[in-house]
Amino acid sequence: MTNEPAAVFEAVTKAYGSVRAADGLDLTVRRGETVALLGRNGAGKSTALGLLLGLDTPDSGRVALFGGAPGRAVAAGRVGAMLQEGRPVPRVTVSELLGFVAGTYPEPIPVADTLALAGLTAMADRRVDRLSGGQAQRVRFAVALAGDPDLIVLDEPTSALDVEARGEFWAAMRGYARRGHTVLFSTHYLEEADAFADRIVVLDGGRIVADGTPELLKRAAGGALVAVDLAGTPGASLSGLPGVTEVEIRGDRARLRTDDPDSTVRALAVRNAIRGLEVSPLSLDDVFLGLTRAQDAHRKHPAHDLEQTR
Structure with missing residues (x-):
């Protein structure tokens, strides 16, 4: 084991026509x-993963896996991938499929261990094409880790799964990560990123707009959420309270995003409008929406940004 990063993007660009899917992307993923x-x-999430896996090449810049070309690391079995596309293999059992895949790698995980890591031991003798959606997703995960890769790449791994199946999948992923491996995944489920990621990288227009631990991103966003029952108070009047930057009305309850929660709560108390008061830190959803709205506002002023971004 060396200190060489698992993955590196250096000033990477990739355009499809007039759209820049990667626009000067700089990112280092450390081992573990x-x-x-x-x-x-x-x-730009799927584009970044495709470049990392050697499925596409950058227009400029450098992409490296374990210090070398992506194709070399993939061929050596150091990388496993679970992409969005895929269909069940007919007429083979789970253990037969994993045995075949393992045989293509120089130092695979024993099939029994792969089954256990993916939570598939009880389904080893079942046909792959007769599994439920959640079970089939776990098979795809098992295929990705069958070669005992140092890095596993997951593109929207729990898309279309129900809550129970998503929980089972992440339980399996945690078992793999605890072995000291590196995991890079994209997701639309922000609560998954908050719960399972050591670090979150937010992309917009092919650029990194935030990078840090979930806790760091929440703190950097600043402010808090103050929620109260309206109890006859006009929702529109709340936007003028001290510190309030955004008001959202849900039925008879108001959620106020504020930069100064103490001042906001005091002003509500003066109005005798603190029924059902709740003060909480920003969620990752709030942070994400704030970041993307800021990027949208930035693009409306092209004088501040001379490069065309998506």
């Missing part, structure tokens, strides 16, 4: 980290 890539549709 679990890193989540967040971003809206079209932010």
Whole structure:
């Protein structure tokens, strides 16, 4: 084991026509980290993963896996990937499929261990094409880790899964990460990133707009949420309270985003409008929405940004 990073992007650009899917991307993923890539549709997440896996090449800049070309690391079995596309293999059992995949790697995990890591031991003799959606997703995860890769890349791994299946999947992923491996995953489920990632990288327009632990990103966003029952108080009048930057009305309850929660609560108390008061830190959803709104506002003033971004 060396100190060489698991993955590196250096000033990477990639354009598809007029759209820049990667726009000067700089990112280093250290060994042993679990890193989540967040971003809206079209932010550049899948492009970044495709470049990392050698499925595409950058227009400029450098992408490296374990200090070398992505294709070399993939061919050596050091990287496992679970991409969005995929369909069940017909007429083979789970253990047969994993045995075949393991045989293509120089130092695979024993099939029994792979089954256990993915939570598939009880389904070893079942046909892959007769599994439920959640079970099939775990098979795809098992295929990705069958070669005992140093890095596993997951592109929207729990998309379309129900809550129970998502929980089972992440339990399996945690078992893999605890072995000291590196995990890089993209997701639209922000609560998954908050719960399972050591570090979160937010992409927008092919650029990194935030990078840090979930706790650090929440603290950096500043402020808090103050929620109260309206109890006859006009929601529109709340926007003028001290510190309030945003008001959201949900039925008979108001959620106030504020930069100064103490002043906001005092002003509510003066109005005798603190029924059902709740003060909480910003969630990762709030942080993400704030970041993307800031990027949208920035793009409306092209004088501040001479490069065209998506």
